[in-house]
Amino acid sequence: MLSLIIFLPLVGGIFILFTSKGNEALMKGVALGTSLGSTIFLVFLTVLYKIGGGMQFVEQHSWISNLGITYHVGVDGLSLPLIALTALLSVLSVVYSWRIEVRLKEYLFLFLLLETGMLGVFAALDFFLFYIFWEITLVPMYFLIAIWGGPRREYAAIKFFLYTLVGSLAMLLAILLMYFNSDPHTFNMLALTQQQPLAGKPVLAALAFWGFFFAFAIKVPMWPFHTWLPDAHVEAPTAGSVILAGVLLKMGTYGFVRISLPMLPDVFRAYAPAVAVLALLGIVYGALVALAQTDLKKLVAYSSVNHMGYVMLGVAAAAAAFGVPEKAAAAATALNGAVFEMVAHGIVTGALFLIVGVLYDYRAHTRGVNEFGGLGVRLPVYTGITTIAMLASLGLPGLMGFVAEFFIFVGSFGIFPYLTAVAVTGVVFTAAMFLWTLQRIFLGPVNERWAALPDMDTREKVSLVPLAVLMVVFGLFPKPLLDMINAAMAVLVTAVR
Numbered sequence: 460m461l462s463l464i465i466f467l468p469l470v471g472g473i474f475i476l477f478t479s480k481g482n483e484a485l486m487k488g489v490a491l492g493t494s495l496g497s498t499i500f501l502v503f504l505t506v507l508y509k510i511g512g513g514m515q516f517v518e519q520h521s522w523i524s525n526l527g528i529t530y531h532v533g534v535d536g537l538s539l540p541l542i543a544l545t546a547l548l549s550v551l552s553v554v555y556s557w558r559i560e561v562r563l564k565e566y567l568f569l570f571l572l573l574e575t576g577m578l579g580v581f582a583a584l585d586f587f588l589f590y591i592f593w594e595i596t597l598v599p600m601y602f603l604i605a606i607w608g609g610p611r612r613e614y615a616a617i618k619f620f621l622y623t624l625v626g627s628l629a630m631l632l633a634i635l636l637m638y639f640n641s642d643p644h645t646f647n648m649l650a651l652t653q654q655q656p657l658a659g660k661p662v663l664a665a666l667a668f669w670g671f672f673f674a675f676a677i678k679v680p681m682w683p684f685h686t687w688l689p690d691a692h693v694e695a696p697t698a699g700s701v702i703l704a705g706v707l708l709k710m711g712t713y714g715f716v717r718i719s720l721p722m723l724p725d726v727f728r729a730y731a732p733a734v735a736v737l738a739l740l741g742i743v744y745g746a747l748v749a750l751a752q753t754d755l756k757k758l759v760a761y762s763s764v765n766h767m768g769y770v771m772l773g774v775a776a777a778a779a780a781f782g783v784p785e786k787a788a789a790a791a792t793a794l795n796g797a798v799f800e801m802v803a804h805g806i807v808t809g810a811l812f813l814i815v816g817v818l819y820d821y822r823a824h825t826r827g828v829n830e831f832g833g834l835g836v837r838l839p840v841y842t843g844i845t846t847i848a849m850l851a852s853l854g855l856p857g858l859m860g861f862v863a864e865f866f867i868f869v870g871s872f873g874i875f876p877y878l879t880a881v882a883v884t885g886v887v888f889t890a891a892m893f894l895w896t897l898q899r900i901f902l903g904p905v906n907e908r909w910a911a912l913p914d915m916d917t918r919e920k921v922s923l924v925p926l927a928v929l930m931v932v933f934g935l936f937p938k939p940l941l942d943m944i945n946a947a948m949a950v951l952v953t954a955v956r
Contacts, residue, residue, distance in 0.1 A: 460500055460503070460504050460516060461504065461516045461518060461532050461533070461534065461582060462518055462532065463497075463500055464497050464500045464501050464504065464542070464546070464578060465497075465532070465575055465578045465579050465582060466575055467493050467496055467497040467500070468493050468494050468497055468549070468571040468572075468574040468575050468578075469571060469572060469574075469575040470493060471489050471490060471492065471493025471494070471571050472490075472493075472567065472568040472569075472570075472571030472572050472575075473568075474489055474493075475489055475490060475564055475567050475568050475571070476564065476568050478564065480563075480564055483563055486563055486564060486567055487553075487557060487563075487567070489567075490553050490567040490570070490571060491550070491553050491554065493571065494546075494549050494550045494553050494571065494574060495550050497546055497549075497574070497578070498546040498547065498549075498550050501542065501543060501546050504516060504534075504539075505539065505543065508534070508539060508943075510536065510942050510943050510946050511946040513535060513950065514533040514534070514535050514584070514649065515533060515534055515535065516532075516533055516534055517531070517532070517533035517584070518530070518531070518532050518533070519531045519532075519584075522585075522587075522588075523587070526587075526644075526646070527643070527644055527645050527646060527647075528585060528587045528588075528646055529585050529588075529646075529647065530585070530588060531583070531584040531585040531588060531647060531648075532579075532582040532583055532584060532588070533582065533584050534581075534582060535947045536943040536944050536945070536946045536947030536948070537713070537716060537717060537798060537944070537947045537948070537951075538581040538582060538713070538717075539943065540798070540801075540802050540940060540943060540944065541581045541706075541709055541713060541801060541802070541805075542578055542581045542582060544705065544706065544709070544801075544802050544805045544806065545574065545577045545578055545581065545706045546574075546578070547806075547925070548701055548702060548705045548706060548805065548809050549570075549574040549577075549702070551701075551809075551813070551921075551922045551923075551925065551926070552570070552698035552701050552702060552922075553567075553570065553698075554918060554921050554922050555697060555698055555701075555813060555816065555918065555919070555922040556570070556696075556697075556698045557918055558820075558821070558918075559607070559696075561606075561607065562606065562607075565602075565606070566603070566606075566607060569599040569602050569603055570599065570603070570698070570702075572595065572598075572599045573595075573596055573599035573600060573603070573702065575592075575595070576592050576593075576595030576596035576599070577592075577596055577702075577706050577707070577710070579591075579592030579595070580592045580593055580596065580710050580713070581710075581713060583648075584647065584648050584649055585646050585647060585648065586634045586637070586638070586646040586647075586648055586651075587646045588646075589648065590627075590630070590631060590634060593627065593630070593710065594627060596707060596710070597620065597623050597624065597627070600619065600695075600699065600702070600703065600707065601616050601619065601620045602616075603695065603696060603699040604616040604619060604691060604694055604695045604696075604699060605617075607695075607696040607699070608694040608695050608696060608699070609693060609694040609695075610694075611690070611693075611694050612694045612695075614690065614694075615687075615690040615691050615693070615694035615695070616691075616694070618686075618687045618690055618691070619687050619690075619691040622677050622680075622684070622686075622687040623677060623678065623687075625673070625677070626673050626674035626675070626676075626677035626678060627674060629669075629670040629671075629673040629674050630670055630671055630673075630674035630675075630714075631670075632666075632670045633666070633667040633668075633669075633670025633671045633674075634646070634670075636657070636663055636666060636667040636670070637651055637656055637657065637667060637722065640656040640657055640660065640663060641654050641656040642654070642656070648717070648718070648722075651722055652721045652722050655722070657722075657723065657726075658725065661725075661726070664723055664725065664726040665726050667723060667726075668719065668723045668726045668727060668730065671714065671715075671718055671719050671723070672719070672730075672734075674711075674714065675710075675711040675712070675714040675715050675718075675719065676711065676737075677711070678707065678708065678710050678711030678714070679708055679711035679712055679767050679770075679771065680708070680711070680764070680767070681711075681737050681738065681741055681767070681768070681771055682737055682740045682741035682744055682745075682764065682768070683737075683740075685741065685745075685764050688760055688763065688764065689757055689760045689761060691703060692704065692756060692757070692759070692760035692763075692812075693754065693756050693757050693760065697812060697813060697815065697816030697819075697820055698816075700756070700760075700812040700815075700816075701809045701812045701813055702809075704759075704760070704763050704804075704805075704808045704809060704812055705804075705805035705806070705808060705809035705812075706805060708763065708767055708804075709801045709804075709805060711767075712767065712770045712771065712774065712797065712801055713801070715771070715774050716774060716794065716797070716798065716951070719778075720774070720777065720778055720781070720951065721951060724778070724781045724782070725782075727778040727781070728778055728779060728781050728782060731775045731776070731778040731779035732775075732779065732875070734771065734774075734775040734778070735771075735772055735775035735776065735779070735871075735875050735878050736878065737771070738768045738769075738770075738771035738772040738775055738882075739768065739772065739878050739881060739882050740768075741764050741765065741767065741768030741771065742765055742768035742769060742772065742882050742885035743765075743881070743882075743884065743885055743888070744764065744765075745761050745762065745763070745764030745765030745766075745767075745768060745885075746761075746762070746765040746885045746888035746889045746892060747888055748761045748764075749761035749762045749764075749765060749888075749889070749892050750888055750891060750892040750895075752828075753827055753828050753829055754826045754827065754828070755815050755818070755819075755826040755827075755828050755896070755900075756812070756815045756819070756826050757826075758828065758892070758896065759808065759811045759812060759815060762808070762811075762852060762889065762892070762893075763804070763808055765885055765888075765889060766800065766804045766808070766852070766860075767804065768882075768885070769796075769797075769800055769863070769864055769867050769882070769885075770797045770800045770801055770804070770867075771797075772793075772797075772867060772871050772875075772878070772879070772882055773793040773794060773796045773797030773800070773866075773867040773870060773871055774793075774794070774797050775875075776789070776790065776793040776870055776871035776874040776875050776879075777790040777791075777793045777794045777797070777870070777874075777952070779874050779875065780793075780873075780874050781952070786873060786874060787952050787953075788873075789869075789870045789871075789872075789873035789874050790870065790874070790952050791870070791945070791948050791949055791952045792866055792869050792870030792873075793866070793867060793869075793870025793871050793874065794870070794948040794951065794952065795866050795870070795941060795944050795945050795948050796863055796864070796865070796866025796867035796868075796869070796870055796871075797867060798944045798947075798948065799862060799863040799866060799937070799940065799941060799944060800860075800863035800864065800867060802863075802933075802940065803851075803859040803860050803862070803863040803930075803933070804860075804863075806859060806926050806929050806930060806933075807848055807851045807852045807859065807860055807926075807930060808852065809926060810844070810848040810923055810926040810927065810930070811848050811849070811852065813919075813922050813923050813926075814841070814844065814845050814848060814923065817841060817915060817919050817923075818841075822912050822913070823909060823912065828896055828899050828900060829899060830906070830908075831899065831900045831901075831906060831909065832899065832900070832902075832903045832904060832905065832906040833901070833902070833903055833904055833905030833906055834900055834901050834905075834906075834909060834912070835901035835902060836905055837905065837909065837910070837912055837914075838912060838914045838915070839914065840914050840915050840920070841914055841915050842901050844915075844923050844924070844927050845897070845900075845901070846897060846901075847927045847930055847931070848926070848927065848930065849893040849894075849896065849897055850893070851930040851934065852889070852893060853886070853889045853890040853892075853893045853894070854886050854889070854890070856934075857931070857934050857935060858930050858931060858934035859929065859930045859931075859933045859934045859937070860930075860934075861934060862933065862934060862937045862941075864886065868882070868883060
């Protein structure tokens with residue numbers, strides 16, 4: 460079933476390639492059907508998933524036997540929520556993209572190929588397979604930005620590609636270090652976690668750590684590797700921005716938790732304070748720069764730097780506590796918050812980019828925050844959903860963002876109290892930024908320039924309402940998701956003590 464979930468979108472994409480260009484309705488139907496079908500199968504898989512049961516739905520088949528490479532996939536409490544997030548955002552993005560007219564066939568094929576790559580990254584348990592899926596995501600996003608992006612799309616696409624490619628090459632060298640120091644040689648990620656092939660080899664372990672670090676830090680992106688992100692977000696089409704922020708950034712944080720923490724615990728523990736400082740800089744810098752933006756899309760992009768900083772603070776705190784039994788509970792709490800924030804950020808920021816698109820793509824054709832005013836009267840549904848999303852992003856209690864940040868702060872404070880105290884100030888800046896944005900767009904006197912703007916249509920509601928509902932549901936009742944995450948994080952912390 461897991462392979463079906465991963466590859467069904469790709470099958471749909473290949474079918475679309477062989478569809479005549481005039482049959483746009485069929486293309487859209489196939490894209491929606493295969494993406495939705497993958498999501499439906501995932502629902503069945505989630506129902507069958509047993510919390511605390513370790514790695515489940517494992518499929519392993521010999522692939523390149525001479526090198527010990529296998530097709531090896533599976534899910535646990537870390538990967539399953541991210542796979543669900545990927546499937547959900549992909550379906551909603553396909554629905555939102557219904558009005559794409561330019562080169563529809565190529566657009567839908569690239570989008571479905573991208574979905575398969577993202578699902579594969581979170582499910583892969585063989586480094587060779589992981590690397591292939593990781594690289595597959597690079598090419599479709601490059602073309603989505605370069606062809607369907609804004610005025611500076613070529614520059615943004617090339618910058619995104621080069622940054623990510625440099626990180627990928629660093630990761631490839633780190634993977635080879637792990638492979639050639641394992642006995643027997645293997646790309647099996649679970650076996651490498653058990654073997655700890657670089658334990659007792661501090662120089663090689665440090666080289667491998669920094670190889671993975673550059674790949675994952677660029678993808679997150681952590682400060683100062685973040686400079687590709689605003690350009691890519693601003694120039695990408697709306698659905699591309701949703702996937703970029705909602706899923707692709709999580710590949711970096713997922714890599715830290717899946718690979719760096721369990722496979723290189725000693726060296727990560729040594730460098731954890733430095734990683735925490737970089738996370739703190741991202742938190743404060745991202746919030747302050749977002750506060751200064753007047754382009755709504757760029758504002759949301761910089762808020763991602765801020766929120767991903769929270770994730771990395773939790774991961775760094777957990778790494779620093781590994782091997783210290785009295786801090787195991789704090790490490791587990793920080794990791795729970797970090798993984799929960801990955802999902803929360805994907806839902807909230809994915810919604811925020813859709814919100815930007817609703818206003819920019821088919822209505823105002825401007826993203827200048829200061830150009831609006833009084834839209835709350837004209838667009839009540841749009842105003843309500845935007846308010847929920849922005850309040851969730853600033854961490855209002857009762858919404859999803861608060862739960863994630865609370866767990867991160869509670870866990871991190873027991874390990875990095877001073878850094879965490881400073882990091883909390885990021886919440887204040889974020890709150891100021893979003894509240895001021897709400898005020899400028901929706902409150903105050905009505906700008907008659909926008910008197911004829913229509914409210915959200917059915918397609919846009921279908922794209923946004925499910926995300927708004929999830930923000931509230933997991934904000935008020937986070938237990939099902941937290942239970943799944945906690946079971947995996949408890950195993951991880953125990954294994955690396």
